[in-house]
Amino acid sequence: MKALLIGLGNRNLGDDGLGSCLAEALEGRKPHGVDVLDGDDMGLGLVGWLEGYDLAVFVDAAEIDEDVRAFKVEPHRASEEELKDLVQDTHKVGPVALAALAARSGVLKGKAYLVAFKPSKVCFMCPPSEEGIRRAVRAAELANKILKKEGFPTFELEGLEDELIRICAKSLPEAPWEG
Numbered sequence: 001m002k003a004l005l006i007g008l009g010n011r012n013l014g015d016d017g018l019g020s021c022l023a024e025a026l027e028g029r030k031p032h033g034v035d036v037l038d039g040d041d042m043g044l045g046l047v048g049w050l051e052g053y054d055l056a057v058f059v060d061a062a063e064i065d066e067d068v069r070a071f072k073v074e075p076h077r078a079s080e081e082e083l084k085d086l087v088q089d090t091h092k093v094g095p096v097a098l099a100a101l102a103a104r105s106g107v108l109k110g111k112a113y114l115v116a117f118k119p120s121k122v123c124f125m126c127p128p129s130e131e132g133i134r135r136a137v138r139a140a141e142l143a144n145k146i147l148k149k150e151g152f153p154t155f156e157l158e159g160l161e162d163e164l165i166r167i168c169a170k171s172l173p174e175a176p177w178e179g
Contacts, residue, residue: 003034003055003152005143008095010041011168015119015132019060021168022136025160031153043098050102054110055150057143058095061132062116068138070146073099073112113146115139128168137161 007023009016023038030036035053039046050056058073073096095114102108117135121128128136137160144154 001033001054001151002052003057003147003150004037004050004053005030005034005057005059005147006037006039006046006049006095008039008041008058008060012125014121014123014126015128015135016061016122017168018117018119018128018132018136018164019058019139021128021164022059022140024167025163026140026155029155029157029160031155034147034152034155044101046098047102047105047107050099050108053108055147055152056099056102056108056110056112057115057146058099058113059115059117059136059139059143060095061119061122062114064116064118066118067135068115068117068142070142071096071114071116073114111150113143115143115146128164133161133164133168136164 005023005026007019007021007026009019011017011020020038020040023036027036027038037046037049039049099108099112103112117132117139120131137157140155140157140160144157147154
């Protein structure tokens with residue numbers, strides 16, 4: 001059995017990029033049977049990466065009511081019309097729509113989840129907020145719970161917050177935590 005964690009987001013947009021930074025941070029911590037992909041903001045280009053996995057866990061910033069929340073993705077509920085719209089506008093493909101398209105095309109045969117965290121600061125060329133970083137760490141903890149529930153080993157998360165700060169800071173010219 002194989003699982004894939006995909007971190008999504010644009011690193012040039014503050015907290016929106018934390019899913020991408022999280023994937024980079026987790027890459028060196030991945031347990032046997034769990035792969036990690038920095039999906040950046042590739043959208044539809046990620047469909048092929050889902051092939052052969054029994055579980056896909058997307059981690060992304062999203063406007064949700066709670067700080068962090070997991071959603072089970074039910075890809076077969078998407079209508080044919082919704083899937084056609086995805087192909088016509090590849091820039092608006094979010095993780096739920098991506099899983100739906102991958103499942104309908106036969107690429108994704110397993111389960112899919114979205115672990116969403118609420119962004120605090122989204123702006124061009126700004127660093128992620130401290131609150132956003134804490135929420136991204138909580139998203140990793142929730143992803144671990146999903147992995148465990150589905151029978152997969154989990155990531156070691158000790159020191160993850162500091163590593164996220166380091167990774168996110170290197171992609172921007174200045175960050176508030178650097179002195």
